Each structure stands twice: as C-alpha cells, then as structure tokens.
Amino acid sequence: MGGLSLQGDRDTLWALNLHLRTASRILVRVARFRAVGFRDLERRGREIPWHAFLPVEVPPDEVAFEVTCRKSRLYHSGAVEARLREALAASGAGRPGGRAPRRDRGESKGALPPPPRFVVRLVRNRLTLSADASGTPLHRRGYREAVGKAPLRETVAAALLLAGEWHGETALVDPFCGSGTIPIEAALLARGIPPGLRRRFAFEAWSGGSPEEGAAARSRAWGEEGEPSPAGSLPPILGSDRDEGAVASAWANARRAGVETWVDFSRAAVSTAPLPDPPGILVTNPPHGHRVGDPATLRNLYARLGARIRSEWSGGRIVLLSADRGLAVQLGLETRVLFRTRIGGIPVEALAAEIP
Ligand SMILES: C[S@@+](CC[C@H](N)C(=O)[O-])C[C@H]1O[C@@H](n2cnc3c(N)ncnc32)[C@H](O)[C@@H]1O
Numbered sequence: 579m580g581g582l583s584l585q586g587d588r589d590t591l592w593a594l595n596l597h598l599r600t601a602s603r604i605l606v607r608v609a610r611f612r613a614v615g616f617r618d619l620e621r622r623g624r625e626i627p628w629h630a631f632l633p634v635e636v637p638p639d640e641v642a643f644e645v646t647c648r649k650s651r652l653y654h655s656g657a658v659e660a661r662l663r664e665a666l667a668a669s670g671a672g673r674p675g676g677r678a679p680r681r682d683r684g685e686s687k688g689a690l691p692p693p694p695r696f697v698v699r700l701v702r703n704r705l706t707l708s709a710d711a712s713g714t715p716l717h718r719r720g721y722r723e724a725v726g727k728a729p730l731r732e733t734v735a736a737a738l739l740l741a742g743e744w745h746g747e748t749a750l751v752d753p754f755c756g757s758g759t760i761p762i763e764a765a766l767l768a769r770g771i772p773p774g775l776r777r778r779f780a781f782e783a784w785s786g787g788s789p790e791e792g793a794a795a796r797s798r799a800w801g802e803e804g805e806p807s808p809a810g811s812l813p814p815i816l817g818s819d820r821d822e823g824a825v826a827s828a829w830a831n832a833r834r835a836g837v838e839t840w841v842d843f844s845r846a847a848v849s850t851a852p853l854p855d856p857p858g859i860l861v862t863n864p865p866h867g868h869r870v871g872d873p874a875t876l877r878n879l880y881a882r883l884g885a886r887i888r889s890e891w892s893g894g895r896i897v898l899l900s901a902d903r904g905l906a907v908q909l910g911l912e913t914r915v916l917f918r919t920r921i922g923g924i925p926v927e928a929l930a931a932e933i934p
Contacts, residue, residue, distance in 0.1 A: 583607070588781075588786065588787075588791075589795075591604065591606070591711055591781055592795040592799070593799075593802070595711065595716065595774050595779045595781075596773075596774040596775060596795065596796070596799045597772050597773070597774070597799065597802065597803065598716065598773075598774075599733065599736035599740065599763070599766075599767065600733045600736050600737045600740065601716055601733070602712075602715050602716055602717060602733060603711075603712040603715055603716055604710075604711045604712050605697055605708035605709065605710055605711065606708060606709045606711050606781070607707075607708050608626060608631060608707050608708060608709050609622065609625075609626050609706075609707045610704065610705065610706050611704075611705055612703055612704055612705070613650075613652060613658075613700060613703060613704070613705040614651045614652070615651065615652070616652070616657070616661055618705075619652070619658060619661040619662060619665070619705075620661055620664070620665065622705075623662050623664070623665025623666075624665050624668065624669070626665065626666075626669070626707065628665075628666045628669045628671035629669065629670070629671035629785060630784060630785055630786075631694070631709035631784055632671050632694050632784065632785075633694065633783035636693075636694055638663070638666050638667045638671065639663075639667075640693050640694075641663075641666065641693060641694050641695070641696065642692075642693045642694065642696070643659045643663065643695070643696050643698060644695060644696070644697045644698065645658050645659045645662075645698040645700070646698070646699055646700070647700040647701075648699075648700070648701045648702075649701060649702050650700045650701065650702060650703045652703075658698065658700060658705075659698070662696070662698065662707070692713055692714055692780075694709070694710070694713075694780060694783075695709075695710040695713075695780070696708065696709055696710070697709075697710060709780075709784075710780055711779060711780055711781040712779050712780060712781075713778070713779055713780030713781075714777065714778075714780075716733065716773075716774065717731040717732045717733040717734075718732070718777065719732050719773050719774065719776060719777060719835065720776040720777035720834070721831050721832075721834040721835035721836075722757060722759070722831050722834075723830065723831070723834065728756065728865075729757045729759060730756070730759045730760065730863045730899070730921075731759075731921070732759055732762075732763055732773070734863075734899070734919070734921065735759040735760045735762075735763040735863075736767065736773070737917065737919075737928070738760065738861050738863075738897050738898075738916075738928055739760070739763060739764055739767055739861060739897075740767075741897070741916040741917055741928055741930075742859060742861060742895070742897035742916065742928075742930055744764070744767075744859050744861070744897075745767065745768065746764070746767065746769075746812060746813065747813070748813055748857075748858030748859055749813040749815075749816070749854035749856070749857070749858030749859070750764050750813070750814070750815045750816070750858055750859050750860075751814075751815075751817070751818075751851070751852065751853060751854060751858070751859075751860050751861075752816070752817045752818075752860070752861055752862045752863075753817075753819075753846070753848045753851035753860065753862060753883070754819060754848065754862050754864045755817030755819045755825075755828055755843060755862075756819055756821075756824050756827075756863070757827045757828055757831055758817050758827070758828025758831050758832055758841070758843060759863075760817070760861050760862065760863065761815050761816065761817040761828070761832075761841045761843070762828075762831055762832050762835050762837055762841065764815050764841075764861070765812075765815050765832070765835070765837035765840040765841050766835065766837060768812055768815070768840070769812070769837065769840060770803035771803075771836070771837070772799045772802070772803060775796060775799060775800075776834075776835070776836070778792075812840050813854070813858060814842065814854045814858075815841045815842070816841070816842050816843075816844075816852055816854060817841065817842070817843045817844075818843065818844045818845065818846040818851040819843075819845065819846075820845065820846065820847040820848070821845075822845050825843050825844065825845045828843040829843055848879065848882065848883050848886070849882060849886065853886075853890055853891050853894075857891040857892065857894030857933070858894060858895075859894065859895045859896070859897065860887065860894060860895070860896045860897070860898075861896075861897045862897075862898050862899075863898070863899040864879070864883070864898060864899075864905075865879070866899075866900065866901040866902055866905060867902060867905070876905055877904070877905060877908050878908075880905045880906065880908035880909055881908040881909075881910070884908060884909035884910040884911060885910070887909075887933050888910060888911070888933060891933050892933055893933065894933045895930065895931070895932055895933065896909070896911065896930065896931050897916065897928060897930045898928070898929055899921075899926055899927075899928055899929075900926060900927050900928075900929050901921075901924050901925070901926045901927075903927075906929055909931070911931035911932075911934075912931055912932075913929040913930065914929065914930055914931070915927050915928070915929060916928040916929065916930050
C-alpha cells in the first residue's frame with residue numbers, strides 16, 4: 579500500500595523492476611492534465627504518445643484501462659475510459675484488427691506479460707495517466723508454481739525479512755513454511771539474487787526495447803546488489819511444515835528459484851521442527867484462523883511454539899505475521915510492531931520479539 583515517485587530513464591526501469599523486493603508494480607507517468615469535461619479528455623488524449631507505451635503488435639481493443647474517479651466533475655469511469663480509448667485508437671498506435679499474442683493469465687507462467695495496461699486516476703478534476711511497466715505484479719517472481727493452502731505473497735515475505743533486518747548473517751528458520759516462500763526469499767536476499775531475474779516485464783515490449791537490451795540488463799543486475807554472502811559461508815536457511823505436500827511444493831519452488839542448494843525443507847510438526855544452533859531468527863506466517871486452522875486449537879499451537887523457543891532458543895529472535903493479537907499473545911513474548919498491512923482484505927501486523 580502507498581507508493582513513491584522518482585525520475586529516471588529506461589535503465590532505472592530495469593533496476594526497479596529487477597531489484598525491488600517489496601514493490602507491487604512500477605508505473606510510468608505518461609500524462610497529467612486538468613479534465614473537467616469530455617472535450618478535455620478528447621483534446622489532451624490526442625496529445626498522448628500512446629505508441630511509446632505499447633508493443634507494436636497489440637490491437638488497441640486488447641489494451642486494458644483501470645480508471646478511478648474521485649471528487650471530480652467527470653465521475654463515470656466507463657465514460658472516461660471510452661474517450662481515452664478513442665484517442666488511443668485515433669493515434670494509430672498498436673495494430674488495429676491485429677491478432678493478440680498469447681497471454682499469461684496464470685500465477686506462475688512468467689514467460690509472457692498480461693495485456694498492456696494504463697492506470698488512470700481522476701482526482702479533483704486532475705487526471706493522471708500512467709503506463710504499467712511491470713505487467714504481471716512484481717510479487718510473481720516466476721518461481722512459485724506449486725502453492726500451499728494459504729501462500730504468502732513473495733513481496734510480503736521479503737518485507738518480513740527486511741523489516742526484521744535480516745540480511746543473511748544468522749541462521750533462519752520457518753516452522754510453518756508451506757510452499758517455502760519465506761526461506762526462498764531469504765536465500766535470494768542473502769545471495770544477492772535480484773528477485774525479478776527470472777521473469778519478464780511489460781515495458782520490455784515497448785518501443786525502444788530489444789532482446790539484447792533485456793539480456794544486458796539482466797546480466798548487469800547480478801553485480802548490482804553489492805557483495806553477496808559467499809555461498810559457502812551462508813548460514814542455514816530452514817523450512818518445515820507438517821504437511822508433506824507443502825514440503826514437496828517448497829522444494830519444487832526452490833529449484834525453480836535456483837536456490838535449492840542454500841535451503842533445506844523437511845516435514846515436521848512445530849513441536850519437532852529443526853531449530854538451528856546457535857539461535858538465529860525465526861520468520862514465519864503461522865496459521866491464523868482466517869484462512870487456515872480452528873481458533874480453539876490455534877491458541878494451543880502458538881503457546882507450544884512460544885514455550886519451545888523460550889526454552890530451546892534463548893538469544894534468538896522471532897518475526898511473525900499476525901492477524902490476531904489474541905493468538906500472538908500466547909507466545910509469551912514481548913512483541914513490537916514492525917509494520918501493518920492488509921492481506922486479502924484482512925488487517926495484519928508484522929510483529930518482532932527478542933527471545934529472552
Ligand atoms: C499460513 S500457512 C504458511 C504459508 C507459507 N508462508 C507459504 O508461503 O506458503 C501455515 C502453514 O502451517 C502449517 N501447519 C499448521 N499447523 C502446523 C503444525 N502444528 N506444525 C507444522 N506446520 C503446521 C500448514 O500446513 C500451512 O502450510
């Protein structure tokens with residue numbers, strides 16, 4: 579949630595899309611103007627360099643518009659979209675009547691981006707039109723085909739690690755690892771592997787892009803994350819789950835992410851989950867009752883985890899995503915809030931605690 583703006587060129591676009599671990603998408607601001615009537619849309623719409631933000635082969639009616647209007651004279655988003663579409667079609671951008679290329683509509687097939695998309699915000703009669711440079715949202719790194727019961731977004735997993743200030747110095751464990759998202763993101767972070775390396779972005783197909791440019795940007799990206807932890811010196815990165823299918827999917831995802839050498843997944847209930855010695859950081863997204871688990875037994879599960887780490891992992895740290903303070907309290911630890919966000923509409927908190 580939220581965003582920030584900055585200025586840059588195509589190299590910046592590559593850097594942001596390849597390296598940002600917690601951003602959902604990169605938008606490029608194309609036009610900003612005052613629009614109080616349809617004539618403004620028609621006139622200013624004709625001045626927009628649509629062709630610069632579209633692949634040449636795309637039929638104009640394949641282009642997606644996401645329009646929101648607030649506190650403005652023009653309040654009908656459908657009508658605003660229709661005028662902008664007309665301006666796009668009149669500009670000759672794209673290929674009228676052309677055949678749409680095959681699209682990626684799935685969670686995992688990072689190979690082809692979804693239809694090109696413009697995001698339009700009309701607030702207090704000021705219109706901002708942006709082109710979606712990422713395409714498929716950035717949390718889809720391209721490695722997660724096998725998903726567990728309630729998979730965590732890759733960007734949220736990375737946010738837990740970054741907010742917990744873990745950069746690969748200590749052992750890391752997730753005893754509710756599901757499809758392995760947290761340990762996999764941890765290995766990518768510790769090895770300095772750009773999270774977007776294995777996927778494509780919408781802007782690659784805009785005018786000015788070429789396969790050579792993409793290859794050069796990707797190979798350059800390797801050296802840009804600073805010194806990665808040497809592979810041999812990486813501390814243990816462990817995940818466990820009581821569900822056998824989840825553990826299998828975690829391994830499959832780790833292989834696709836190219837990090838299977840630096841992670842270890844095993845099947846275990848939380849009472850026997852491996853805890854590395856010396857203690858490091860436990861980062862996890864436990865069952866919380868909204869999507870997984872029954873509230874009565876969940877309190878017991880949190881209490882057992884708390885008792886275990888307090889007796890066996892003194893000196894370690896814990897970072898967890900919590901949708902229910904009543905459950906987090908059962909850990910018996912003094913927690914502080916790292917950040918708050920919403921997941922699937924549910925408010926959640928990232929909590930951290932030192933294990934005394
Ligand atoms: C919210 S999901 C974790 C999702 C994971 N972060 C991901 O990205 O796929 C919670 C996981 O806890 C596991 N689990 C539930 N009770 C458990 C227990 N007693 N011991 C170990 N794992 C358990 C479930 O099988 C499930 O995969």
